[in-house]
Amino acid sequence: MSDNLIIAASFQQEHEAHLFISRLRERGIEGYIQDDNISAVNPFYSGAVGGVKVYVDHKDQESMHALLLELKKESTEKGEFGHTIKVGDDVYLKVEEYCPKCDEFTVYFKRSNMLKSLSSLFSGKSPIKRDKMCTACRQTWRE
Numbered sequence: 430m431s432d433n434l435i436i437a438a439s440f441q442q443e444h445e446a447h448l449f450i451s452r453l454r455e456r457g458i459e460g461y462i463q464d465d466n467i468s469a470v471n472p473f474y475s476g477a478v479g480g481v482k483v484y485v486d487h488k489d490q491e492s493m494h495a496l497l498l499e500l501k502k503e504s505t506e507k508g509e510f511g512h513t514i515k516v517g518d519d520v521y522l523k524v525e526e527y528c529p530k531c532d533e534f535t536v537y538f539k540r541s542n543m544l545k546s547l548s549s550l551f552s553g554k555s556p557i558k559r560d561k562m563c564t565a566c567r568q569t570w571r572e
Contacts, residue, residue, distance in 0.1 A: 434461065437493045439480035443468045446481040452496060458489045514564070521562055528563035535565040 437453070440446045443465045453460040461484045468475040475481060485493050514521050514537060521537035528536055539560040562569045 433487050434484040435487050435490060437483045437485040439482050441475055441480055443481050446483050449483055456492060456496060458485055458492055460485050528568060530568040531563060531566040533565035535563050537562050
């Protein structure tokens with residue numbers, strides 16, 4: 430690789446990096462992927478090597494940052510899987526699930542305190558239940 434390349438982004442999964450590369454190429458920016466084979470062989474190694482990295486030439490840095498901001502805005506507007514929202518002090522994470530009341534694909538679950546979750550798991554209490562919320566109809570429930 431050239432000395433003029435910089436890391437544009439790092440992704441947990443290989444397909445995310447390839448999707449980002451295709452979006453870069455739509456804008457005429459050439460990108461290169463590194464560590465995708467490690468992630469393909471064993472996805473758990475992805476974090477150990479810093480994820481699947483996408484490199485671009487340093488001269489394309491400004492255009493690449495504009496694309497990253499655009500993609501972040503798109504995913505926020507769509508409420509894609511993995512997107513988080515904050516309601517008061519609680520953080521909700523988007524899940525791939527339909528609301529049982531309005532049948533919209535707008536369900537989020539409340540992130541819980543990891544220590545609290547582990548203590549209830551090891552204490553022999555009932556399985557952890559999650560608080561869920563639909564952003565379309567504001568229905569809340571526990572599963």
